[in-house]
Amino acid sequence: MIERYSDHAANERTYLAWVRTAIAVAAFGFLVEKFDLFLKATSRTLGGQGPSAVGEGVADIVGLLVIALAGLMMVLATVRFRRTAAAIDSPDKRPATGVRMDVGLVALLMLFGAALFAYMAYSVVDHVG
Template structure:
């Protein structure tokens, strides 16, 4: 049996949840980028360039979401190994608020606020 199995499995579940969140953020960025490309091709194929307006902001938001997803995966991986080492240590390790947790959560909140403003402006 693995020593402190429940702690290790909880650490792994947390890691996988962050990776799943990062993949969803990256997929949304990919969707925004491809939809903007779709509108460009659609307006070109209909010979009506003014009918479907594309936005350079949508391209930047798509790329930014992809970059945020990459940062989330890297941060989650670093966090996973730090906690793995702390779980395996025989010495007691105090649990405190980690800067990476605050940064990842803050990044997601900032991203959500930005998307709300961006989508609200498009209406």
């Protein structure tokens, strides 16, 4: 039996949850970056105007930034996982260090939400105006 198995299993579950979240964020970034293809196809079908060149550029930049954010989330989650695993195995008493890393990961998710909001707000203003 692995010593402190339940602690290691909980650490791994937390790590995998962050990895799944990062994969979902990366997939959404890809969707944002390629969404202009959908807008072009539907605008031709409906006889309307497609996305502007500025709108396409913003979508490409935001999509790539969101994908990079997902990669950063995976790196930070891996660092947190390794540090926690070392702390679990250590015989010494250590103060919890994962709080700052967790706050950093949540801050990245908040940054993702803010970028998404800015992109959606820009899209609405671009299509209305």
